[in-house]
Amino acid sequence: MAEAALLLDDITCTFASRDDASKGYTAVKNSTLAIAPGEFVSVVGPTGCGKSTLLNVGAGLLEPTSGQVKVFGEPLKGINKRAGYMFQGDALLPWRSALDNVTAGLEFAGVPKDEADRRANEWLKRVGLGGFGNRYPHQMSGGMRKRAMLAQTLIRDPDIILMDEPFSALDIQTRQLMENEVLDIWMAQRKAVLFITHDLDEAIAMSDRVIVLSAGPATHPIGEFEIDIPRPRDVAEVRNDARFVELHKAIWDVLREEVLKGYAQQKRV
Numbered sequence: 696m697a698e699a700a701l702l703l704d705d706i707t708c709t710f711a712s713r714d715d716a717s718k719g720y721t722a723v724k725n726s727t728l729a730i731a732p733g734e735f736v737s738v739v740g741p742t743g744c745g746k747s748t749l750l751n752v753g754a755g756l757l758e759p760t761s762g763q764v765k766v767f768g769e770p771l772k773g774i775n776k777r778a779g780y781m782f783q784g785d786a787l788l789p790w791r792s793a794l795d796n797v798t799a800g801l802e803f804a805g806v807p808k809d810e811a812d813r814r815a816n817e818w819l820k821r822v823g824l825g826g827f828g829n830r831y832p833h834q835m836s837g838g839m840r841k842r843a844m845l846a847q848t849l850i851r852d853p854d855i856i857l858m859d860e861p862f863s864a865l866d867i868q869t870r871q872l873m874e875n876e877v878l879d880i881w882m883a884q885r886k887a888v889l890f891i892t893h894d895l896d897e898a899i900a901m902s903d904r905v906i907v908l909s910a911g912p913a914t915h916p917i918g919e920f921e922i923d924i925p926r927p928r929d930v931a932e933v934r935n936d937a938r939f940v941e942l943h944k945a946i947w948d949v950l951r952e953e954v955l956k957g958y959a960q961q962k963r964v
């Protein structure tokens with residue numbers, strides 16, 4: 696692979712154990728994961744296995760216990776400034792309008808208000824919120840809030856986009872609309888994407904490559920699948936594609952056992 700946009704190299708993350716601080720819990724162990732510039736990679740794995748931990752390491756929000764992160768070949772120190780993040784929960788500031796939420800990152804970066812507003816209005820249009828810039832988060836539906844968050848993430852034009860189950864709270868129709876919108880934007884801009892999801896269908900429909908993680912502790916990649924389905928794809932229609940069905944079966948064969956292990960572990964906790 697040419698130089699990776701994001702390389703997680705031999706990452707191990709050990710957290711202090713809740714019950715016994717001297718013991719520690721190794722959530723992720725010796726995990727290596729590389730995303731090429733312009734590549735869309737999804738990571739799937741059982742609940743609690745360490746997906747968010749890996750994403751936080753890539754974002755520079757969590758320092759690994761061992762291993763190294765490289766961003767376009769440069770060792771990462773502190774926050775990953777070339778990445779934009781979109782997390783599961785609501786990240787909008789309730790006291791700011793949609794427009795002012797979208798401009799927030801630019802304002803912190805010192806972009807003049809006029810310029811920030813102009814760019815935010817363009818992004819609001821691109822995500823289907825043209826004309827809704829003056830709405831406050833409580834005046835928007837869950838889908839509208841997600842669109843605003845997407846604009847908020849993309850307006851800074853990050854080279855790497857990190858998404859942690861961004862649409863899991865949405866109903867299936869809104870979710871598919873959002874997924875298609877993300878794919879349209881990604882097709883036009885081709886940024887490196889690391890997409891975390893529980894949903895194997897979503898992972899296959901969106902990605903160039905799907906990486907399967909083992910159940911924890913000591914989570915690591917145990918399978919990697921090229922998604923050789925032509926683009927552009929419609930996330931709803933692609934599910935009927937014969938190759939989609941074949942890939943789904945192959946990945947599920949690897950994932951199934953890990954999901955069962957992960958479930959058994961959660962029941963024990």
Ligand SMILES: Nc1ncnc2c1ncn2[C@@H]1O[C@H](COP(=O)(O)OP(=O)(O)OP(=O)(O)O)[C@@H](O)[C@H]1O
Pocket residue numbers: 710711720722740741742743744745746747748749893911
């Ligand atoms: N700061 C922390 N301190 C202690 N343990 C942690 C910390 N962060 C995560 N963990 C533990 O590490 C493991 C992996 O957590 P993580 O959130 O990365 O999993 P996940 O795969 O993203 O979960 P989910 O699928 O439920 O979103 C879990 O057992 C979690 O309890």
